Each structure stands twice: as structure tokens, then as C-alpha cells.
Amino acid sequence: MPSPRRTGSPPGEPRRIAYLYLLPGFVVYAAFLLYPLLRAVQLSFYDWDGLTLGRWIGLDNYREIVSDESLRSAFGHALILIVFFAVVPVCVGLLLASILNRAKVRGLPFFRTVVFLPQVVAMVVVAVAWRRIYAPDGSLNELLGALGLDSLQRGWLGDYALALPAVGFVGTWFETGLVTVLLLAGMSRISGDLYEAARLDGAGPVREFFAVTLPSVRGEIAVASTLTVIAALRTFDLVYVTTGGGPGNSTSVPSYEVYHRAFELGRVGSAAAVGVTLTLVILAISLVINRIGDRDTAQ
Amino acid sequence: MISRAEKSANYIVLVAFAVFALAPILTVVQSALGPPDEGTGSSVAGLGNFADAWRIGHFGTYLRMSVAVSVFVVLVSVLLSILSGFAFGVMRFRGSGPLFYLFLLGIMMPSEAIVVPLYFDLRSLGLTDTFWAVALPQVAQSVAFGTFWMRAYFRSSSRALVEAARLDGASTRRLLWQILVPLARPAIITMTVLVFMWTWNEFLIPLVMVTNESLRTAPLGLAFFQGQYTQGFTLLAAGAVIVATPVVVLYLFLQRHFIAGMLEGAVRE
Numbered sequence: 001m002p003s004p005r006r007t008g009s010p011p012g013e014p015r016r017i018a019y020l021y022l023l024p025g026f027v028v029y030a031a032f033l034l035y036p037l038l039r040a041v042q043l044s045f046y047d048w049d050g051l052t053l054g055r056w057i058g059l060d061n062y063r064e065i066v067s068d069e070s071l072r073s074a075f076g077h078a079l080i081l082i083v084f085f086a087v088v089p090v091c092v093g094l095l096l097a098s099i100l101n102r103a104k105v106r107g108l109p110f111f112r113t114v115v116f117l118p119q120v121v122a123m124v125v126v127a128v129a130w131r132r133i134y135a136p137d138g139s140l141n142e143l144l145g146a147l148g149l150d151s152l153q154r155g156w157l158g159d160y161a162l163a164l165p166a167v168g169f170v171g172t173w174f175e176t177g178l179v180t181v182l183l184l185a186g187m188s189r190i191s192g193d194l195y196e197a198a199r200l201d202g203a204g205p206v207r208e209f210f211a212v213t214l215p216s217v218r219g220e221i222a223v224a225s226t227l228t229v230i231a232a233l234r235t236f237d238l239v240y241v242t243t244g245g246g247p248g249n250s251t252s253v254p255s256y257e258v259y260h261r262a263f264e265l266g267r268v269g270s271a272a273a274v275g276v277t278l279t280l281v282i283l284a285i286s287l288v289i290n291r292i293g294d295r296d297t298a299q
Numbered sequence: 300m301i302s303r304a305e306k307s308a309n310y311i312v313l314v315a316f317a318v319f320a321l322a323p324i325l326t327v328v329q330s331a332l333g334p335p336d337e338g339t340g341s342s343v344a345g346l347g348n349f350a351d352a353w354r355i356g357h358f359g360t361y362l363r364m365s366v367a368v369s370v371f372v373v374l375v376s377v378l379l380s381i382l383s384g385f386a387f388g389v390m391r392f393r394g395s396g397p398l399f400y401l402f403l404l405g406i407m408m409p410s411e412a413i414v415v416p417l418y419f420d421l422r423s424l425g426l427t428d429t430f431w432a433v434a435l436p437q438v439a440q441s442v443a444f445g446t447f448w449m450r451a452y453f454r455s456s457s458r459a460l461v462e463a464a465r466l467d468g469a470s471t472r473r474l475l476w477q478i479l480v481p482l483a484r485p486a487i488i489t490m491t492v493l494v495f496m497w498t499w500n501e502f503l504i505p506l507v508m509v510t511n512e513s514l515r516t517a518p519l520g521l522a523f524f525q526g527q528y529t530q531g532f533t534l535l536a537a538g539a540v541i542v543a544t545p546v547v548v549l550y551l552f553l554q555r556h557f558i559a560g561m562l563e564g565a566v567r568e
Contacts (some may be wrong), residue, residue: 021385023385028439030433033413034404036411037412037416039420058343100313105306105309117320121546122540125518128328132536173320177316180316181562207305237502237503237522255409255411258412274411
């Protein structure tokens with residue numbers, strides 16, 4: 001048996017054989033993810049319709065993202081979706097989880113199962129359901145009619161001002177359960193002593209929340225924010241099925257623009273540039289959120 | 300102590316939120332079981348709608364494709380992830396750090412970024428409109444996640460075990476398959492459920508990669524069915540239930556395990 005080559009490594013640990021174990025996964029990964037990513041970067045410097053010869057145009061596709069009204073607004077819509085997909089669910093989830101965490105409630109496992117369910121159902125199914133709810137003769141308008149609020153009835157997804165919030169609200173519905181369960185798990189790990197100490201100091205529920213609960217779940221908040229922000233930025237199927245980016249381009253988002261440009265407008269280079277930009281935005285946001293989460297939990 | 304009033308307020312919050320989460324799903328189920336739309340030729344409410352959706356919406360074909368793709372992606376990516384996760388988690392080798400970050404990149408990367416070049420490159424190879432064009436990109440995405448997942452598991456739980464096995468003279472292959480993998484069963488099951496769910500529900504990749512109707516997956520079939528079938532909602536709802544059911548059933552069977560695994564994985568990240 002060969003002697004250990006470095007202190008700390010297990011005896012007889014072979015080194016080169018690791019590459020053999022890595023190889024099959026890496027080949028598929030490199031061929032179908034890494035290489036296409038590099039090709040996306042390359043394509044983003046070209047003006048190409050997918051059929052004829054492409055033309056090198058440097059950074060023009062990226063310049064267009066800044067200067068073109070419709071692309072700029074697509075990224076703007078994504079920011080609004082972040083409010084609905086991430087900010088609201090995290091706030092509501094914090095409130096719900098801290099309420100539920102204070103008392104031992106029976107039926108919590110059932111509750112967890114139910115609020116997690118939206119995560120499991122295919123987004124296309126979710127979108128079909130909500131399209132129906134928002135339809136002019138759908139259940140939302142029925143509900144408003146029953147409440148005597150007929151004046152508020154409308155075709156929600158066809159309304160220029162309300163279509164984006166309507167799509168965003170589906171995200172709130174979709175993500176709040178996930179965030180709540182995640183935060184609840186974090187809160188259940190907080191030591192009871194901390195709460196007792198706070199109560200002895202005369203803290204009420206509100207001060208208890210800000211002094212004990214909130215600081216203890218910063219890590220979970222970071223994870224929940226990362227997951228939901230990425231989900232917001234990647235929303236494609238929801239938009240594709242509910243509104244197709246319309247009315248006008250009032251619900252268009254970057255991921256939808258990628259599809260629309262590449263496969264409907266024949267502007268492949270521009271689509272690639274939007275895709276690359278979207279990837280960079282997602283990487284940057286995840287890094288920032290994790291940095292904040294790490295620093296706060298490390299102290 | 301928590302007061303009785305607070306306790307009942309808690310239950311109200313629980314119930315209200317559960318209703319909020321369930322209502323849209325129940326709307327679909329209820330419509331699917333409701334009276335059939337006019338013009339479908341069926342007069343049997345309830346289960347008849349599913350038969351009609353199956354026939355008119357070709358969901359049988361779509362489900363077959365979805366099952367084939369999901370089974371392939373799960374089997375291949377779980378196997379490859381165990382191998383690469385083992386390498387990263389248990390062995391030391393030159394370049395393991397940078398290589399691992401390369402895999403991590405794949406977890407963050409949206410399909411939107413790669414689907415465009417992938418489509419045009421596969422088209423020039425004559426591979427679009429094939430099973431492979433739908434399945435292989437998803438294997439790649441799942442391997443990125445699976446490698447990360449299995450590495451974390453192998454790292455956290457096996458140091459002492461690995462050393463003991465080595466001292467006993469176990470070969471690397473034996474160490475992986477006869478010692479580590481049986482112990483990793485919970486982690487492998489969670490990964491299997493997650494990968495199955497993501498693959499079953501994936502929309503963009505099949506949408507871009509296939510035009511042939513017989514190669515459509517179930518979610519894709521549902522989206523097209525919605526576009527073509529505009530009379531009433533019952534059949535569409537029945538189709539939606541058909542598409543959602545396999546994952547929901549799996550989830551309900553394994554939910555304890557699944558939620559625990561998901562939370563653990565998320566927090567470990």
C-alpha cells in the first residue's frame with residue numbers, strides 16, 4: 001500500500017483515478033452546457049438571422065439592451081417581478097413563520113405539505129389555472145361581482161397597467177409557501193433560551209422578532225432570496241402561457257425576449273446577448289446576496 | 300406562555316394560507332371533474348373528461364415522451380452525479396477547486412442562455428427534433444446540480460468511514476458502491492425526486508428543440524392544447540390534471556423526505 005503523499009489525505013488515496021470518475025459527467029456537462037455558453041458569448045457579437053452568414057458587430061447587441069426601449073423595459077419588468085417573487089414572499093413568509101413559530105401548532109406537517117404543493121406542479125399547469133382565474137368570465141371577476149365590486153371587474157391579463165402585476169402575483173402565490181417553510185425551519189432551530197432572555201428583559205412579540213428571530217434567520221433569508229430572485233429572473237413558461245409578453249410588450253421579460261428574438265424575429269445574436277446579460281445579472285445577484293448572508297451569519 | 304387567543308389566531312392563519320395555496324389547484328381539479336364542454340361528444344361528467352382530453356389532446360403520446368425523457372435524465376444524471384460527486388467529495392486531485400466552480404456555474408445558469416446556441420448547433424448536426432435534443436441538455440443541467448449535491452453529502456458524512464475502508468484495503472470502486480452509496484440512499488432519493496420533478500416540468504428546452512408533435516413532452520402538449528382548444532375550460536383542465544398528476548403523486552408519497560431534503564440542501568448551500 002503506498003504511503004500517504006500529504007498529511008491530512010487518507011492513506012492510499014489514488015489521485016489520477018479521480019479524473020476517471022469525473023470524466024463521464026464532465027463530458028456531458030461540457031458538451032451541453034459549457035460549450036453552448038461559450039457559443040452564446042460568441043454569437044452575441046454577431047448580427048445573425050440563423051440562416052445566412054453572420055456579421056461581426058462587436059458590442060452593438062449589448063448597446064441595444066441599454067438603448068432599445070422594449071429591451072430596457074423587459075429588464076425593468078424583471079425588476080418588478082422580483083418584488084412579487086422575492087420581496088413580498090420573504091416579508092409575508094417572515095410574518096407567517098414567526099407567528100407560527102411562537103406556538104406549537106398541530107397540523108404543521110399537513111400545512112407544510114400543502115403550501116409546498118405549488119412548487120411541485122408544472123409551471124404550465126399553474127399558468128393555465130391562473131389564466132382561467134384572470135379571464136373576463138373567470139373566478140376573480142366572479143368573486144368581485146359577488147362582493148358587489150362590479151366596477152373592478154376586467155380582463156386582468158389584457159389590461160396594460162395590470163397584466164404585469166397579475167403575472168407577478170402568480171409568483172407571490174408560487175413562492176410564499178416555499179419561503180415560509182424555509183424560514184420556519186430556520187426559526188425552529190433558534191434556542192428557546194434566547195426568547196426567554198428577551199422576555200425577561202420585557203420584550204413583547206415585536207421586539208422579540210427584531211431582536212431574536214430576524215438576526216437568527218439571516219442565512220435562511222439569504223437562501224430564500226437567492227432562490228426566489230433567480231426564479232423571478234428566469235420566468236419564461238409563466239409569461240409564455242399567460243400573456244405571451246402582451247398586451248403590447250407590457251409583460252415581456254428578458255427570458256421571453258431571448259425566445260422571441262431568436263425563434264420568432266430571427267435575431268439570434270441579439271437573443272444571445274440578452275441571454276448572456278441575464279446570466280451575468282443572475283450570477284451577480286446571487287453573489288451579492290450570498291456575501292451579505294455569509295457575513296451576517298458568520299459573526 | 301402562549302395565550303389561547305394567539306393559538307386560535309395561529310390556526311386561522313394556517314387555514315387561510317393553506318386555502319390560498321390550494322385554491323387555484325382545486326379550481327383546475329374541480330373544472331376537470333365538471334360538466335364536459337359542448338362539442339366534445341361526451342356526456343359523461345368527471346372521468347369522461349380525462350378520456351376525452353386523452354383522445355382529443357393526444358396526452359397519451361405526450362406522457363409517453365415525458366416518461367421516456369424523465370427516466371433517461373434521472374438514471375443517467377444520478378449515475379454521473381454519484382461518480383463526479385464521489386471524485387470531488389472524497390478524492391484530492393489537481394484542479395479540483397476550479398473544476399468544481401465550473402460545475403457550480405451550471406446551477407446558476409438559466410436555460411435561456413444556452414438554448415439559443417444549442418438549438419442552432421444541434422440543428423447543423425441534424426439532431427434537433429430528436430429525443431436526444433430534449434434529454435441531453437437536461438442531463439447536463441442535472442449533473443451540475445447532482446455533482447454539487449452528492450459532493451456535499453460525501454464530504455460531510457464519510458471522512459472517517461473512507462479512511463477505515465482504505466485501511467482495510469477496499470478498492471475505490473468497492474468503497475463507492477458497497478459502502479458509500481448504500482449510506483447515501485436518502486440523499487440519492489431526494490436528488491432523484493428533484494431531478495424527476497424538474498425534468499418533467501421543464502418547458503423551454505422541449506419547446507425550442509422539437510417541432511414534431513410526437514416528440515412533445517406533457518407540459519409542452521398542454522401549452523399547445525391551450526392554444527388550439529378554445530371551447531370551454533373543462534378539457535383543458537383535465538389535460539392540466541393529467542400533466543401534473545405524476546409529479547404530485549410522487550411528491551405526496553415522498554413529501555416528508557422531499558421537504559426535509561430540500562430544506563437541508565438549501566441551507567447547506
